[in-house]
Amino acid sequence: MAVYQVLKLPDETLRTRCAAVTKINDGILRVLDNMRDTLYAEQGLGLAAPQIGIPKRLIVIDTGEQYIELINPEIIEREGEKTSTEGCLSVPGIIGRVPRSLYVKVRGLNRHGKEVVMEGTELLAKAFQHEIDHLDGILFIDRAIEIKREG
Ligand code: CO
Numbered sequence: 001m002a003v004y005q006v007l008k009l010p011d012e013t014l015r016t017r018c019a020a021v022t023k024i025n026d027g028i029l030r031v032l033d034n035m036r037d038t039l040y041a042e043q044g045l046g047l048a049a050p051q052i053g054i055p056k057r058l059i060v061i062d063t064g065e066q067y068i069e070l071i072n073p074e075i076i077e078r079e080g081e082k083t084s085t086e087g088c089l090s091v092p093g094i095i096g097r098v099p100r101s102l103y104v105k106v107r108g109l110n111r112h113g114k115e116v117v118m119e120g121t122e123l124l125a126k127a128f129q130h131e132i133d134h135l136d137g138i139l140f141i142d143r144a145i146e147i148k149r150e151g
Contacts, residue, residue: 002034003041004052006089011053014090015137018048018055021071024113028058032069032111035060044089046127048134051090059131063123070108070116073132077105082122086130086140087150096144100129 007013021028031054039047039060049058061068080102087095104125107117120128130140141147 001037004034004038006038006042006047006051007053008090008092009139011090013050013053013055014134014139016050016055017137018050018057018135020057021109024071024109024111028056028071029111031056032058032060032071036067036069042089045123046131047089048131050134050137057135059128059135061124061127061131063127065124068118069111070106070118071111073106073108073128073135075101075104075128075132076107076117077103079103082126083145084126086126086144088130088140090134091139091141093150094141094147095150096140096148097146098126098130098140098144100126100143104128106132 035047046061049056057072078101082102083099086098103121105119106128110116
């Protein structure tokens with residue numbers, strides 16, 4: 001088990017457009033395992049690889065229903081809109097109201113290199129959009145219509 005330090009703004013890696021994973025090797029699997037450990041240690045809902053200093057297209061999510069890890073995830077369908085509150089481990093102390101699609105369909109690879117398609121609504125849809133944004137260097141504060149200090 002290894003827990004990474006989560007990078008915070010203004011770290012440049014958070015603003016990087018991450019590279020696609022071209023080969024799923026032991027190094028990538030180890031990063032995924034450590035991202036899971038870090039997610040649970042930090043009690044986050046999701047984590048993207050650039051947040052731990054690795055500019056590759058990897059995300060992990062657990063909104064309380066199931067653990068999800070995806071390699072090279074992309075949104076292939078979206079529907080509806082909902083504005084709700086978001087925060088981010090990389091932007092501590094700040095929350096914002098962010099408009100997101102209410103439903104998304106996401107395609108990516110699992111750790112065995114098999115293509116998987118997943119759907120999410122509400123909180124899971126929000127988590128997919130937030131984490132996939134990280135892979136393009138986009139943070140929730142870029143999309144927020146209102147930002148304030150937490151608490
Ligand atoms: Co985040």
